[in-house]
Amino acid sequence: MIRQKIRLGDLLIQEELLTQEQLEHALKLQKESNYSKKLGQILVEEGFVTQKDLLKVLSKQLGYEFIDLYGQKIDFDKLARYPLQILKNAKAVPFDEDEDYIYIATSDPLNYEALDILERTLMKPLKIYLAPDDEVEAIFHRLSILEDTKFIIEEVKKELHTEGLKKEGEESAVMRLIHLIIKDSILRRASDIHIEPDEKKAVVRARIDGVLQETFVFDTEIYNALDTRIKLLGGLDISEKRKPQDGRFSMTIENKLYDFRLSTSPTIYGESLVMRVLDREKALLRLEELGFEDENLENFNRIIHYPYGIVLITGPTGSGKTTTLYAALNEIKNIHNKVMTIEDPVEYRLPLVQQVQVNEKAGLTFAVAVRSFLRQDPDVILIGEIRDSETLNAAAQASLTGHLVFSTLHTNDAPGAISRFAQMGLAPYMIADAMVGVVAQRLVRKICPYCKKETHLPPSIYKIVQKYLPDDYTVYRGLGCPKCDFTGYFGRTMISEILVIDEDIAKLISEGATKFEIYEYAVSHKGFKPMIYDGIKKALKGITTIEEVLRVTKEK
Ligand SMILES: [Zn+2]
Structure with a gap:
């Protein structure tokens, strides 16, 4: 095994991944912890470097290659026979073996002592590769699951063999x-x-x-x-x-x-x-519980109380659109209005609401249902999704004949919904008349409150979000604890942007403006704030992390 004296801090500074100031701060913390923590661990915890960057530098210095543990066919039965505690101490996973070597992946290559013990225990030379901590931990996690379920599995097998x-x-x-x-x-x-x-x-x-x-x-x-x-x-x-x-x-x-x-x-x-x-309780969230910031909540509340028009929620699958729609219905449904929905499928049953499920085989499509609803005298219509121009036309017709229509669409941002409608063949003046507002939303994971800590932004991330940050700011992260399964996150909330289609925006739309023109105008004249602002705001409040906001908004 190579035993190289590595000055990690100097290496990182050389690679411009760390500043002298950050190194000194980390060394001070290390001293304060009575050297119970390793420098690398502190640097990652403080958010000065990512673990990946750290391993990259070590890989270069030590000459170890990276291995993708997920891509390895790991024999867990064999792995279970190795002494788990010794593997854990060395943060090492044996993934292959030949005549000369046992191949291991570790996320802590500088822990020579633990690796030595592992080598002696396995009684064969180690060939060392590097893998990120989360991949190594995932393997240990699987090993412990296998251990925990051993008993009940044996019971099931006994049952299968004795009585089928x-x-x-x-x-x-x-x-x-x-x-x-x-x-x-x-x-x-x-x-x-x-x-x-x-x-x-x-x-x-x-x-x-x-x-x-x-x-x-x-x-x-x-x-x-x-x-x-x-x-x-x-x-x-x-x-x-x-x-x-x-x-x-x-x-x-x-x-x-x-x-x-x-x-x-x-x-x-x-x-x-x-x-x-x-979860029925989750389906019936109130508007206030969705995670809208004050201004967005006010705007959303306004557009869902319009007497007629289309209110759209956009975002990718799994961005919480249905939850928002249901919360909106919940807010406006009452004994005096009639609400009808066409959904694919009906997920939650709502009191006081007439819900219909799409049945393609029987010819009951979104469009067919909406047209039939119009003969049922509803006040509010919810269309699960606008996927084709037939449904879009039915929705526009419903809106222009005095109904409030809620629906969803797969677009990345709010202005994008307008150009999507145009592509689907709806005339610009119709779009302008029919639409009252578009919400674009994403779900972000919330920082675990049990292990939340102030942190620093790694330079690579700071560069991206610098323009959104005030001079003086604090960001947080979860270090990982048993409550959050060591992910650092616990629960989710929403980030959003809302484009209210007022007279000015409607005029632009009917004149055939592009989505960029609408975007620019809304930002400069209407105080429209793109979703990333909402995300950064929540990160600065310690609700989520900047990394998480960037992950879902794909800001580059
Ligand atoms: Zn936690």
Whole structure:
């Protein structure tokens, strides 16, 4: 093993990734911690450098190459036989072996002592590669899951071998395993639970705050039992494995009833199952709980109280559009108006609202439904999504005949909705007359309140957002703790921009202005603030991080 004396701070300064001032600050902190922390760790924690930059510099200096751990076929059964604590101390994952070497990936190549111990324990020379901390931790995480579920898995196997899947009640081991998977996901605030088979294993991943995290790993035998039992639960045909199917079921977790929408999809290794968690309480958020900043909340409240016109919510899939629409309906529905919706599918049932589900096979499309609604004397119409010009025309017609229409569209920003409508064939004067406002939104993860700490912006990020920042500012990050599964994030909120179509903007639209002209005009004359401003504002308040805002707004 190479044992090089590395002066990490000097190296980083040489590479212009760190300033002398930052180094001195970090060294001071290290002294204050009584040298219980390593310099590299402090530099990353303080936000002076990213771990990736740190490893890049070390890779150059030590001559170790990077390895993509996700791309390696890691034999977990074999890995489980290595002494876990020694691996953890060295932050090292053995991923391959030949006659001469054991190949390991580590995120802490300067920890010579721990690596020495590992080498002696494995009794074979190590060939060292580098991998980021989160990838190494993900492998350890999977190992500990395997350890934790060993017992219940053995139960399921015993059951399979002695009595097949005959036992169908709540008490069967398969059912207890399903309950465990769902409960674990819900307690982690998951919105979706994925069960995905590959060649040898099936992986369970939960979408938590918008990001998938691996939570369980099973072998094929267990996967087959799970697949069958979950399909039964969702009321699906268990013999049908070649076609996608959809179903629903409910389950009580910690005394609360949850609904799940189940969908299956045939993949080359078997069926992939996705369970969407439908949390009724979440569906009925009030406007104030969505995360609109004051000014945006005021504007949104104004446009949803117009007597007629189209209110659009735009953003990519998973940006919380449906939640915003439902909150808006919730705000304006009352005993004196009639609200009708056409959705694909109906996710949450709302009191006092007539909800219709799209049924393409029966010819009930968005457009057909909207035209039929017009004969039902509604005040408000919600169209799940405007995907084609037929639906757009029906929406415009509804709006121009005195109805308030809510819908969603896939565009990146609010002004983009106008040009999209034009591309879909709606005449500019119609767009100008029909639209009252467009909201563009994204969801950002919130900093975990249990491990939140002031931090610094790495230079690479500072450069991008400099123009939005005041001279004096503070930013925060979550260091990672058990409460947030060591992600540093806990829950999500929304960032948004709202383009109100007033007379001036409508005039521009009807004159055929481009989306850039509309954007420029709205910014300079109407106080329109692009989404990034909302995001930065929330970062400066310590609600989220700049990195997270950049991730969802893709500002470069
Ligand atoms: Zn935390």
